[in-house]
Amino acid sequence: MQVGRGFTAFQSGLLSIGYLVCVLGMIRVGEKILQRIGARKPMIMGSSITAIGIALMALTFIPGILYTILVFIGFALFGVGLGMYATPSTDTAVSNAPEDKVGVASGIYKMASSLGGSFGVAISATIYGVIAASGNVDLAALVGLLTNVAFCIVSLIAVIVTTPRAKKSFICRTQSIRRSIAMRQQLMKMLTERKDEIIQIRRHLHAHPELSFHEEETSKFIRDFYKGKDVDVAEEVGGGHAVVVTIKGGKPGKTIALRADFDALPIHEETGLPFKSENDGVMHACGHDGHTAYLLVLADCLIKLKEEIPGTIKIVHQHAEETPPGGAKGVMESGILDDVEQIFGIHVFPFGESGEVYYHSGYSMAGRTYFKLKVQGVGGHGSSPHMANDAIVAAAYFVTAIQTVISRRLNPFDTGVVTIGSFDGKGSFNVIKDAVLLEGDVRYMNTETRDKIDKEIHRIVSGIEAMFGVKTELTYTNDYPPLYNDPDVTKQVVASLEKGVGEYLTTVSEYEMLSGSEDFAYYLEKIPGVFFYIGAKPKGTEQVYFNHHPKFDIDEDALLVAAKAVADVVLDYYKLD
The missing domain is CATH 3.30.70.360 (Alpha-Beta Plaits)
Incomplete structure (x- = not known):
């Protein structure tokens, strides 16, 4: 256009440099305008303004100095539009870049994306003008075209070179999300397939109850379960028969603990169950048999998947919850949980249906x-x-x-x-x-x-x-202090549990404070955590007997619910859900 209007090569070069400065300067103006007006469709707006700028430059029939002014206005609009167009695309491109690299990546990317539009236009115009001035217009057009193509290639290379880490980060995160989804599906499938095993373990323990501080055989049963597994097993913890199993994940990270109690009560059982207590005058009348059964199987599943766990999980099989001073006190005083960041526990609740989970934030039990x-x-x-x-x-x-x-x-x-x-x-x-x-x-x-x-x-x-x-x-x-569920951790747990609603849970509800006591409170005095309740009302019964009653029983389907609920809490804590 410049040559067609009789511009010399020198004049064309000066104008092109002016256009270049104008475009680069106005890109920043476009960014500021976008920030101020907050356009809902900035890329469409930017493209429209750029098109208007190009249209002004095409008005070659305008005479004299007026055309030169229009060309500068056109390039200014071209720069503003490019700035508005490039900003959102740049933000998207660098959004996955490392935090400390975002500023640099953004600047380089915007510069790269503007090369074809500004350097390409201005410099190719200068080259075209110089060659066309010698009379070889066809050669000038070909060289101008190749120059623009070259700058487009340079732009593409600049983008690829300056944003590989962002792209890699995005891919890694996507792969991580896929692995997390796959792990949850795999863990839930493993637990479902082992439901019968959970019930079988519960029935064995129910038939062989032992009183607080005298749980020798129960402790041995638990230790034998972990034999041959790739875990560390601490025996006779806290001056009693507690067993603490340490599952070290395949990646470094924080440590959490899961706890289940395993002692029974001095009660003569009257349930009439085929697997009722064989120890006369001793009964699992509080559900500790079920607690131990679900946690054994959940722990085994976590062991099989431990290479994906970024941290350490301590499985606390605790003795003597029923009798003061309580087994939890000794476990805490042993120091074996000193490195634990959060701790979680559950209790079966006979007044709630299987599939219902209850929680309370703050002071929850007396x-x-x-x-x-x-x-x-x-x-x-x-x-x-x-x-x-x-x-x-x-x-x-x-x-x-x-x-x-x-x-x-x-x-x-x-x-x-x-x-x-x-x-x-x-x-x-x-x-x-x-x-x-x-x-x-x-x-x-x-x-x-x-x-x-x-x-x-x-x-x-x-x-x-x-x-x-x-x-x-x-x-x-x-003896037992009030049980205090950390409010922040409670919110975290509730959010985790709500993911199971419609799958293995029907409701997740807040429950009133309970006047019963629980030695899990000793853990919560030192470690933030949550103790929540799993609905376990026996099916087909009109009369429900509360914990510590000679006819106390549970719906065994609730044990799988307990395993999956705690599994979701673990997965969510480690961002593996």
Whole structure:
């Protein structure tokens, strides 16, 4: 166009340099305009503005200096449009680049993408003008075309060279996502295929229950299960029969723990099940047989897939949950969980259907205190109370007085329970008892309430001594602390569980605080984590018996639900879902 209007080669070169500077400068202007107006379709807008610029440059019939001005305006619009067009495509191209390389990659990419449009146009125009001035217009056109092609190739090479890591990162992430999906599918399939094994293990354990701190055979069964597997097994952990299995993943990362308890209760079983307890007077009446069964199989599946796990998983098979001070206390004091970042546990819940999962954030289960009080008076004949000091009267007053701790000393919005479960004052009908022994239980939902009740009960005992002239001996033991589910970890777990809704879960619901106690609270005092509940109401039964009842039973389908729920929590924690 320049030659056609009679421009010399020198004039054409100067104009081309001017066009080049104009385009490069206006690219940045286009970026700023885009940032300010926030165009919803910037690539379409940029292309339109670029087309307008090219159209202005094509108005060769415009006379004199006016055409030169139009050409500069056209190149300016060309630059603005290119800046608007290149910005979103550049952002997409470098979005997967390493964080510290994004700025550099973005700048180089934009420069590369503008080479064909700015350098190509300006420099090829100059070359065309120089050759065409000699009279060989055909050669000038061919060289101009080849110059543009060369710059397009340079642009493509620049893009490839400057963004390979971004492309590789994107591919790696895609492959990682595919591997994660495949791993979840594989793990869930493995668990489904081993459902019968989970049930078989549960029934074996149910038939052979053992009391807290006496679980020798159960501990041996667990240890034997892991024989020959590529894991580290720690035995007799925490001064009891606990077994801690360490699964080291194929990649470095954080450590988490999964826990299941395995002790039973001193209860005579009345379920009538074909696999009922063979140890008379001992029963798995709290579901610990099911807890152990699901976790054994889940752990074995994780062992088979451990090369994909970026971290370490510790499987805690814990003894003596039912009897204070609780096996969890000893496990924590052993130091074997000192490197654990988060810990998770479940409990079967007979009032929820299989497929239902329940959770509570914050303080979720009550703490527990055991106390024993001996009231020592002076014995005597029933006909001469003035010559004795009746311990039963003093002890009876204590029973009544401690109820005022709950009704008159606690904030009405705080929860506390004081129970006298044993009052040993048996004697002859006409003998004034010289001593009485009481045993009781205290429950509370937070440590502040615990401390308040503790203080008030000690105060009342001192008052009994002063009021009745008796002597007392009080044993007051705070054993299980309130169970506190970390709110942030709870949100994380709920999000993980909700992925199973419609697959193996029907609902994931928040439940009220429970007044029962659980020594899993010892773990949560030191390690952030969550303890949640798996619905396990037996099918086809109208009467549901709660934990610790002689007829307690569960829906065994819930054990597979438990395994898959905890599996999803693990996968989500390691971003393998």
